[in-house]
Amino acid sequence: MFNNIRYAPEVLQLACSQFVKCDLTPLPETDEVYISHYNMDAGGDQGLFDRHYDGNMRAIPYGAVVRALVYVNADDSYQVVFNDSQVTKNFKTYEFGILDFHREYHWVLGAYSASDEPRIVLKLNYMICPDCSAWYKHVYHSLHNTVFFIVKASMEYSKSPKTPVQRVIGFFCNAFREINNVEPSLTFVAFFVLLGVVLVPSGLALRALCRFLLVALSATSGCGALSVEKATAGDGCAAKAMGAKAKLA
Numbered sequence: 302m303f304n305n306i307r308y309a310p311e312v313l314q315l316a317c318s319q320f321v322k323c324d325l326t327p328l329p330e331t332d333e334v335y336i337s338h339y340n341m342d343a344g345g346d347q348g349l350f351d352r353h354y355d356g357n358m359r360a361i362p363y364g365a366v367v368r369a370l371v372y373v374n375a376d377d378s379y380q381v382v383f384n385d386s387q388v389t390k391n392f393k394t395y396e397f398g399i400l401d402f403h404r405e406y407h408w409v410l411g412a413y414s415a416s417d418e419p420r421i422v423l424k425l426n427y428m429i430c431p432d433c434s435a436w437y438k439h440v441y442h443s444l445h446n447t448v449f450f451i452v453k454a455s456m457e458y459s460k461s462p463k464t465p466v467q468r469v470i471g472f473f474c475n476a477f478r479e480i481n482n483v484e485p486s487l488t489f490v491a492f493f494v495l496l497g498v499v500l501v502p503s504g505l506a507l508r509a510l511c512r513f514l515l516v517a518l519s520a521t522s523g524c525g526a527l528s529v530e531k532a533t534a535g536d537g538c539a540a541k542a543m544g545a546k547a548k549l550a
Contacts, residue, residue: 303332306371307425315399316367322431326438328366331449337420347471350413352384353478356403357448357485364430364441366402371395371423379411379420402426402445406482452477 306312307327317323337349355368370381375394382389384406390398400407428445430438452474459471473495481488 303329303423303425306423307332312369312371312397312425315397316369316427317429320429320431323429324431324433326428326430326442328426328428328442328445331426331446333424335420335422335424337417337422347475350409351475351478352406352408352482354403354406354481354485355400356445357481357488358403358441358445359401360485361403361441364428364433364437365404366445367399367427367429368402369397369399369423369425369427371397371425372420373423374419374421376411376417376420378417379409381407381409383407403485 307329313325317325356366358364358366370392372392372394375392375396377391377393380389380391381398383400385404386400389410392398428438428442430441433441455470455474459467459474462468462471477488477491480491
């Protein structure tokens with residue numbers, strides 16, 4: 302099912318719609334099935350309900366990761382706000398849209414309740430980097446995957462925290478999200494300061510980081526690329542900074 306949706310012409314065309322030349326590489330290793338679970342408890346996944354960017358690489362001027370949001374089960378009482386694109390959408394079941402993973406500041410509006418039926422969303426990711434060298438694509442892809450897997454593992458470990466360690470990791474997840482909302486480059490500085498000052502002396506975090514890096518780097522190989530040319534000029538932001546505005550099907 303994932304492949305049928307991932308390579309559906311409607312999804313690919315929307316993902317490529319703002320690029321003059323769309324050199325598109327699916328990133329299946331970072332695709333997700335998201336099932337909403339409301340828990341504003343200072344855990345690692347609280348950021349999913351707060352204002353946030355999905356990634357922290359928006360300072361890199363060339364290259365983009367476009368995320369398609371495919372709603373398998375929607376809740377009509379919620380709206381998604383794509384702030385940078387100035388778009389607000391109340392998604393219905395089986396509708397889909399795209400956003401720039403690293404550059405779109407967004408959040409969900411609605412009166413959350415633990416008794417709500419969960420929203421189920423397929424999150425499909427594509428790297429778009431036309432005219433990039435193979436070396437540049439590999440570096441961009443590796444950096445994206447490294448950040449993605451470290452953040453995702455930290456969020457999963459610390460959601461609905463019960464132990465002191467989970468609460469500490471959850472605190473840092475939310476702190477890094479707030480830092481990223483202000484300046485993404487500071488998240489890298491803060492991460493390495495945290496490693497050097499607090500975590501590395503214990504030796505535990507260093508071993509965990511090495512495992513994350515091996516997974517992220519190994520996952521960048523073996524992904525096919527699909528190239529789609531557009532005859533007309535794309536969006537100005539996309540052409541200059543490789544950013545993609547949120548767009549709806």
